[in-house]
Amino acid sequence: MTAPQAPTERIVTGNHPDRINFTEMYVTHDSFRRDLRRLAAAVGAGRAADPRVRDGWRNFKRQLHVHHTVEDAWLWPRLKGLVADRPDDLALLAAMEAEHAVLDPRLASVDAALDGAAPGLPAEVAELTRVLEQHLRHEEEDALPLIQSVMTPADWRGFARAMARTQGPRGAAVWVPWITDGMTPADARRFLDRLPAPLRVLNRLVWQSRYRGRQLFAH
Template sequence: MSNAQTEPMSIIETRLAHDFHRKATSLLADAAPRTGVPLSAIAVLRDFLVAQLHHHHESEDDLLWPRLAAADAQVAAGLAELSKEHDLLDASLDALAAAPAQQDGDRAKLADAAAAVRDLVHRHLEHEEPLLFPALRTHMTAEDWAEFSQQVIATSPMDAAHLLIGFFDLVGDPREVELVLAGLPEPARAALPILRAQAENDLRVLQAS
C-alpha cells in the first residue's frame, strides 16, 4: 500500500513541497556555474525558487504555525526557533535574488549565492520535519489542512508556475502528485499537459551538462 493511501494529506503535501525545495535548490546550485546552461534559464529558475520559498515560509509563519502553536506549547517553542531560521533563509534568498545573472562572469557569485540557499534549506528541513510531521499528524484535522492548503494555493506565485509541476513530477510518487494536484482550480488542471511539457523542456535545459 502506498503512502498516498495511508498518510494524511498534510504529510503528503508537506513532504512533496520539501522534496521539491531540496531538488530545486540543488539543481540551481549545480546549474549556475555550468556554461552549458543558459543564464536566462538559470535566472528563471532562480526567480521562481526565491518567490516559492518566500511564499512557503510566509504561509507557515502566518497561517500554519499559529494553528499548531495554539494546540501544543512544546510545539510552539520549536516553531519559534524554526521561524528564526526562516528569517536567516529570507536574507539568503534576498542575496540570491540580487545576484547578477547577465554574463558568464556573473556565474561564480550566482553559484555561491545559490549554494548558500541550498545548504540553508537542506539544514532547515532536517530541523523542521522531525517536529512538523508529528505535529501535523496529531493536531491538524483533514478539514483544517484543506482550508490551509486552499489559502496557500490562492496566494501562490504564478511566475514560471509550470516548474512547480515539473519538480513535483521529479520528486513525487505519481499517485501522491495526483492527489496534491487535485486541489488545483479546474482551469489549472485542464492546462496540466501543457504545463508538464513546458516544465519537462525547461528542466532538460537546466540539467544539461
C-alpha cells in the same frame, strides 16, 4: 540527467480519516532541494548567466516565498493557539519563524552574486543550500510530528486551501508541473492522482508542455 526528486515512500496516496497526509509538504520540500542542486550544477558549469537558469532561480524564489508566507501567516499562528500552554512546542514554532527569516539574507546574497557574476557565487549557493536543508529537516523531523499530534485532517485542509488561494490559478499552473519535474513516471502518476480531475486534465493538456518549454535551469 537529474535523479528522481522524491522517493516513492514520500508520496502517500491513502488518506486515513484520523491522520494528516503530508505528501504535498514533502514533495514541495523535495522540489526546493532539486532546484538548488540544479542551480549549483549550472553555476559549476559556468551557465549562471543563461536566461533559463535565471528563470529557474526566479521560480524557485517565488515557490519558496509562497510556501513560507502561508506557513508564517496561517500555519504557525494556528499551531501557536493549539499549544499555547506548552513552552517547548512554542519554542519550536518560534524557531521555524526565525529560520524563515535567516533565509531571506541568504537569498539576497545569491541574487547579488548572480547580478555581479561574483566569484563567490558557488559558495553563496552552497550556503543557501545548507541553511535551507537544515530548515527543511528541522520542519520534517520536529514540526510535522507536532502538527500530526495536535491538528486534524480538517485543519490541514484549511492550510491547503490557504496555500491554494495564495498560489491562485496562475500559480497552480506552474506548481503542479514543477512538483512532478524529475519524478519517476510512477511517482508522478501517484502524485497527480491526488489532484482533482480538472487539474489533472489541465496539467496534461496545457500546464506540463508549457512548463517544459521553459527549460528551467537548462538542465
